[in-house]
Amino acid sequence: MAFFFEEKNRLVIPNWRSFSNTSKIGELNGTQKIEINKNFKPEIEDIVDGWVEHKTIGMAADLIGVAIVCNKQNDGNVKEAAKFIIANKELCNKELIDAAKSIIEKGKDDGTKLDATELESFQERSNLYFVYQRISNLKSSLRTNPKNPILWVEIARYYSIIGQNEQAERAILNAYYLSPDNRFVLRAMARFFAHIDKVPFVHDIIRKSLVTRYDPWVMATEISLASMRDRYSRFMKSGLNMVKSSDFHPFNIAELNSSLGTVEIQSSLKKSRKLFNDSLISPNDNALAQAEWISHRERNLISVNPDNFKIQNDFEAKARDASEHGRWEDAVNYSKQWFLDMPFSRGAILFGSEIASNNLNNHDEAISLYRAGLTSHPNDHSMLNNIIYSSCLINRLEEAEHFMNRYREQYSDNSLHHKICFTATKGLYHFRKGYQDIGRDLYQQAIEMASEAGQKDLASIALVNYIREEIIAGNHLDEDFKQKIIELKENTSINTVKRIIGDIENLIAEKTNN
């Protein structure tokens, strides 16, 4: 039977995207007013004069270069120089032609488009070839530029995507040693170490970092990491002062408001509401997703409609919103985009696959999501169990067998919850293989384990799964079981149990009709 993904708590841990995407979203811009070099006067008239006097390639090249630095690409003379370069391609190289084209096309593309997250690319992204290729390119760049911290973070991200966490850890630590006070490095570290369950390690680093004292983005991360450790952050007070001050653009304190609001909900709904509302003045996707999540958990706190915000890559918030409103297909599609945006994200896979499996009864879809998720979480017991379960339900038994072997290789010492689920899943597999006695026995074991451990819900889920298999196998159903189904139908609040009982009733009805 499926292992259920229960998201009891969501914290504002930074989303870890590529450097390019993170930059374009604006998460790496400065937060404080700084002194700018006043000697810099972005004027180009003198170079234009030279160009007007001598229309040569050298003059044109110099002019467009200076125009790029001065952000004067729209000047008529600059455009003319760029066209001159294009018209004299034989005297130019690719780089100069590209620069000239960028000037001619300035304004047509704002340059802020993020890397592709189109749904169509979901299947091909399950193919890891492109990830290995990126790793190979990054390795080569790092051989030449070992002191580039951004490249170390990038390669760590790709290692993380394919589940090579040891390599990822080494790489991200290199980035940290090179640039210990960099926001991008610290926030990527927070996400990565949270991902591999080393929260205390990364929290201690961020807690002690100098930048945490004045950077709202890093402070927000620290507060969330402290919450993950069930600690009260030492930055709560300074964080509250920071968001009260008018020194920051609302975008720069969106995550901080969100982190503070998540902590404050324990003590004051009123304070928390104010903080969440402030987080939505100019949110990033993470703050919006947090607000969306909290709005489902605390119904009276705030109301959020992600469509009211123009935020790039707000897939998580939209997935949650679609699920909340029963738009299951939308929810699955947004989950896929959420995964494409952050391919190491376990949450995206579990969220989408559960809806595909439970609400849409689309096990093909669930399997394709699990397959994608297993690339970055190759040993994830929940995903392995669930892909076996879904494969069995649509009788793809060879596939189920493959993942069963993988599961066995990884897990000899699981938690009771996992043992119960996997024992029941094995029962399902044996039923579908035609070994009903073994299947029956395994289901019985699962039900007994769950009952003895006081896990009534799990016992109920195992029971209805078992009964369904008996019916599909064409076996006669004892009166005892029929009675239990009637009782469960009246008493259960578990959607999965209700849905499987529905399946059972349909199966019985079909058999009666035949």
Add this chain to the structure above:
Amino acid sequence: MPIDIKSLPEDQISAVHDLTGKELKTGWTVTKRVEPKPGSSGGGFSVCYLATKNGEEGFLKAINVLSFLNDDDIDFTKAMADTLNTFNFEKTILEKCGNQNLSKVSRLLDAGSENMTGYIINNVNYLVFEKADDDVRNFINFSDKIDFAWKLRSLHNIAVGIRQLHSLKISHQDLKPSNVFVFNKEVSKIGDLGRALSDSIIGPHSHRNFAGDARYAPPEVFHMYVLPEWQDKVFAIDCYLLGSMACFYITGQSMTALLVRVAFAKNNLLTLKFDEALPYWIEAYDEVLERVNDVLDDYEDKEKLIESIRMLCQPDPKNRGHFKNAGSRRNIYNMERFVAIFNLLASKAEMKIRK
């Protein structure tokens, strides 16, 4: 009724506008008025001519103390004083260079002043430089592989010029395409020392951390980050500007233009302090070098050339300069090794053409 000076023709106001045909006390005959070099430090406040003396042609730059006449809201006295100070500073620097026979720095042939009657401003101060064919921008293209040997030799000449200035504790600060002059179609020399900084000659820009043209400046200048030692601060900038010239020769774009195009497409680095922005400059820098590498295509010594640019233009000024100079007692921004590298590369390319 007072005379409105602005309404008079400029050649009646100041003798500086009316030198054509005149014979000067220094023996120079002024033959033709020409436009000042675009982008030159004195371009705005000088009037330029061609002049001859004993068959030699010179480029005459006469100071125009009334260049601010049509500007509004300007402290006229201060502007005039600044102009004169800049002129005197450049003259002093050039004389210092001239005394040392710097072969790759545009030579000052003469300096003098004239007093002519019949003008409101009678006095003319001027400098006469050796006349170049033109600045490098009118010689260069960005595709011809035969030209590459010429470019490498030109880079070698520039590196020698910078080294010669550094040996006098002078930092050029304003090395850019318009300040590289070509003589007899072969030799390149650096010119326009109006923005130079010297440890011993005080000029109007001496108090500045960067006196050159910010449009070609290294990243630290935009963030006002300054190395504590004067010599490090100014020579590190010259290192960058030399590497940036190499980039211009190869790609047609200065290092600053390439960096801005890559880095600012992602991030507004000017909102950050230098230490915050540095990792992002480094990231952009690596991408830029890959692009330069692509342009060099199958050039056999491209690794050596790229490595030199990498060392010269490091976004972190502390890491600039030849790595073999690091840790030695010598100035880490010493140009000697780069002079040798560019000479070697130029010689190899020249030999290849001769074959």
